[in-house]
Amino acid sequence: LIELEGISKTYKTGKISFEALRGVDLKIEKGESLSIIGPSGSGKSTLMHIIGLLDKPTKGNYLLDGKNINRHNSNKLAVLRNQKIGFVFQSFHLLQGSTAWENVALPLAYSRKNNKQKKEKAMKYLDLVGLKRWASHKSNELSGGQMQRVAIARSLVNDPEIILADEPTGNLDSKTGEEILKILEEQKQRGITVILVTHDPEISKRTDKTIKILDGNIVK
């Protein structure tokens, strides 16, 4: 499903070039679950953004379903992202002025559902993450872990084939974190490919595979 060949990403800070990823090779099968672990600053979020079509590599090839994404224009990429991929950001990226349910419903913007159906579907996923009663809270009226769970619900609402979750339990107590992991495991049971960044070795034990990143390289 996902094939990365020689993926490199260089950032420029002023005149200085920084190689965040240095020739990453990776194959991920459909329906597989993968953990990405590694120290702070090693390149995990950068890798997730490239897999999630949010960023282009500086070098290398990314084949999604056998097609090289370098050949897609940005409209095609946006459509692919909206239809195939659910992304939970490390810093959530909720819309500030919007309520919890409006945030969850956002990926449904291009679907053929009417507003009533969108709200119903958003409510279903808010309920799944334990936040039904907080549906009308604005983003800034939520606790840190509640924002994280809204971001998780949003990543599921459009029935993606691939879920990318960047440290999805970082702001959650162990009981709530466990509920989230069970939801992600359920998604995998239904054939969805789940890729997690985590700092918790207990979490990485529960996925099919784990890769470790160090200074932009996958290490054994």
Next chain:
Amino acid sequence: LIELEGISKTYKTGKISFEALRGVDLKIEKGESLSIIGPSGSGKSTLMHIIGLLDKPTKGNYLLDGKNINRHNSNKLAVLRNQKIGFVFQSFHLLQGSTAWENVALPLAYSRKNNKQKKEKAMKYLDLVGLKRWASHKSNELSGGQMQRVAIARSLVNDPEIILADEPTGNLDSKTGEEILKILEEQKQRGITVILVTHDPEISKRTDKTIKILDGNIVK
């Protein structure tokens, strides 16, 4: 040093009132370290904001150094906050357009240091958290864990008497997280009062005391 008596906090969402804190009593001695644990949404960050003078309680009394903070006007509170308290926010709150060192230097705005001295002091604390080489990166050119460490450095730079850290290792791998905990333990050795919110029971074992919050109440 810190005395909370009957502290309550009510939020209004539309017409609905929500009691985030319900009559909290708490005494914290100078130089003590305290962990606050509890489920997502239980009121930990709300309590931290009140202790940190960022928010006023709806009911109850807060005595800081024996003085009731209800009697202070907002200028006095701002001065107290700047001088006595270092706060690490759960969502970091870094200034977007500014570099790492500028963010760390922010609390020095009212000190009598000149710009060269401010930058030197900021660099010293960035080095302490392992980010000397990232000093000129803008906030959005940092990884999640790097942002968290900039927020931690910022909380220390003005030599506060009280450090409030809301989940300071949530975005850090265990090795980097351990370095941060050692820094906080060093601060406590020097007589500084350290209050942490954490979801990690291993971390709460290392502080003098732990309190658990459930639905806005401290429970045994």
